[in-house]
Amino acid sequence: MHSRLGPGAALMRMLHTALGTTFTKGISKYLQKYKYANAAQEDLWQCLTEAAQEDGRNVQVKEVMDTWTLQMGFPVVTVSRDYSNGRVTVSQRHFLYDPEVNAPESLRNNVWQVPLTFMSRDSGNLSRDNGGVSIHDVFWLRKREEDFHFDINGSSWLLANTNQSGYYRVNYDVTNWRLLTEDLNSDNFQNIPAQSRSGLIDDAFNLVRSGDLTPAVALNLSRYLKRERDYLPWLAAERAFGYLHMMMADTNGSSDLKVYVQSLVTPIYHELGWENSGDHTTMLNGLTVLSMACRYGLPRCLRKAREMKNALDDGGSVEPNMKTIILQYGTDRTGSGLVAAILNRTRSLVDSGLFTKADLLNKLMTLVDSKEEKMLVFNFLKDNWDYMMEGFDIKARKIILTWTDSFRQFEEFVASHHNMASRSDVTKALERIRQNVLWRERHENAVRGWLAQERRGRG
Ligand SMILES: *[C@@H]1O[C@H](CO)[C@@H](O)[C@H](O)[C@H]1NC(C)=O
Numbered sequence: 262m263h264s265r266l267g268p269g270a271a272l273m274r275m276l277h278t279a280l281g282t283t284f285t286k287g288i289s290k291y292l293q294k295y296k297y298a299n300a301a302q303e304d305l306w307q308c309l310t311e312a313a314q315e316d317g318r319n320v321q322v323k324e325v326m327d328t329w330t331l332q333m334g335f336p337v338v339t340v341s342r343d344y345s346n347g348r349v350t351v352s353q354r355h356f357l358y359d360p361e362v363n364a365p366e367s368l369r370n371n372v373w374q375v376p377l378t379f380m381s382r383d384s385g386n387l388s389r390d391n392g393g394v395s396i397h398d399v400f401w402l403r404k405r406e407e408d409f410h411f412d413i414n415g416s417s418w419l420l421a422n423t424n425q426s427g428y429y430r431v432n433y434d435v436t437n438w439r440l441l442t443e444d445l446n447s448d449n450f451q452n453i454p455a456q457s458r459s460g461l462i463d464d465a466f467n468l469v470r471s472g473d474l475t476p477a478v479a480l481n482l483s484r485y486l487k488r489e490r491d492y493l494p495w496l497a498a499e500r501a502f503g504y505l506h507m508m509m510a511d512t513n514g515s516s517d518l519k520v521y522v523q524s525l526v527t528p529i530y531h532e533l534g535w536e537n538s539g540d541h542t543t544m545l546n547g548l549t550v551l552s553m554a555c556r557y558g559l560p561r562c563l564r565k566a567r568e569m570k571n572a573l574d575d576g577g578s579v580e581p582n583m584k585t586i587i588l589q590y591g592t593d594r595t596g597s598g599l600v601a602a603i604l605n606r607t608r609s610l611v612d613s614g615l616f617t618k619a620d621l622l623n624k625l626m627t628l629v630d631s632k633e634e635k636m637l638v639f640n641f642l643k644d645n646w647d648y649m650m651e652g653f654d655i656k657a658r659k660i661i662l663t664w665t666d667s668f669r670q671f672e673e674f675v676a677s678h679h680n681m682a683s684r685s686d687v688t689k690a691l692e693r694i695r696q697n698v699l700w701r702e703r704h705e706n707a708v709r710g711w712l713a714q715e716r717r718g719r720g
Pocket residue numbers: 383385386414
């Protein structure tokens with residue numbers, strides 16, 4: 262799954278990978294043929310199919326793409342290996358965060374035509390000719406489940422969806438997750454390309470959310486981030502831990518989580534620091550790392566943010582990119598002081614034009630760090646609902662994410678407010694809250710236990 266691209270771009274990327282050089286050929290065919298005419302998507306599929314035939318590939322592009330464009334959602338592909346004989350069973354089903362609540366039968370039956378790519382630890386040496394799997398081969402999964410056979414050393418991991426080129430998530434059997442994790446936690450971690458490392462983090466933590474994977478697998482995998490210097494994996498980690506942080510914020514596992522993330526981010530924090538120099542990606546990575554370091558409370562980061570905030574207050578200037586981080590984390594906050602102060606001044610802050618309502622709510626969401634603060638925000642929104650919704654175009658569900666454990670309260674609130682129950686964003690919010698409640702029931706104890714063990718391990 263390539264989480265930064267929209268579905269359209271992600272599907273074209275997948276098709277490109279699946280067709281290889283044929284893709285470029287088909288595109289130029291299409292551009293030439295329709296230079297002066299309007300053309301539809303179907304015409305593009307036709308040109309790509311013709312190009313594939315010319316290149317000796319039997320791919321009906323329309324048939325393939327219809328499974329992606331006409332069906333809702335996308336699949337999770339599960340890769341299960343038989344280590345005794347090299348058989349690899351690959352199955353697919355609709356990926357849903359909450360299969361129990363919101364999957365109508367029709368969605369459960371969706372089947373996609375999935376182009377599969379693989380690599381293994383020894384990919385470089387092997388090709389399909391000698392029974393191995395080459396990174397350039399594309400295998401099609403067209404049914405709900407199919408078997409493949411690869412001659413892969415049982416001690417080597419198998420990775421699917423190389424470089425995140427396909428629009429789907431991938432799950433593995435626990436042994437393969439362990440093999441991947443072991444290599445990531447070794448000096449060889451770059452054997453797995455950065456885009457795939459990012460995909461592994463993203464998939465693992467999202468599969469925990471959907472109940473397909475136990476948190477220990479994802480968290481064990483995340484340990485390798487101490488070694489990570491690339492941007493994409495850190496971006497995936499920022500999202501993954503952002504969700505975890507939100508779920509754990511008002512539990513007694515919150516401080517363990519912070520300390521754990523600090524331990525992961527410290528090495529790269531020291532390398533990139535506050536320089537914010539280098540190429541574009543390094544600069545973006547620097548900002549991601551800084552904001553994670555400060556958000557999870559790395560003392561050095563907070564100290565520096567305060568220093569820079571003071572310099573700013575004294576009329577100094579700072580890198581515009583960093584200003585947000587400095588303003589957010591350079592302000593001293595004691596207990597619920599800052600959240601309460603923002604809530605108290607919401608109307609004047611909005612009236613002054615300094616912040617939009619959406620800005621303020623987003624800020625509050627990153628600040629909320631305890632049950633008390635959550636309740637403050639919840640009560641504020643409840644009391645000021647009409648004001649906050651007026652002219653407010655971001656989806657209500659975004660705000661409501663802060664209310665994870667107030668599901669019943671929220672339901673009652675929705676029922677008692679005119680026009681609320683029929684709003685689709687409110688319905689989505691309710692679904693999202695249900696998912697979060699489910700997450701807590703399923704995973705909170707396991708995550709807390711893992712983090713406590715990690716703390717004891719650090720001694
Ligand atoms: C594959 O090649 C690498 C170096 O190119 C080597 O270290 C590794 O042992 C080889 N693996 C196999 C299975 O031959």
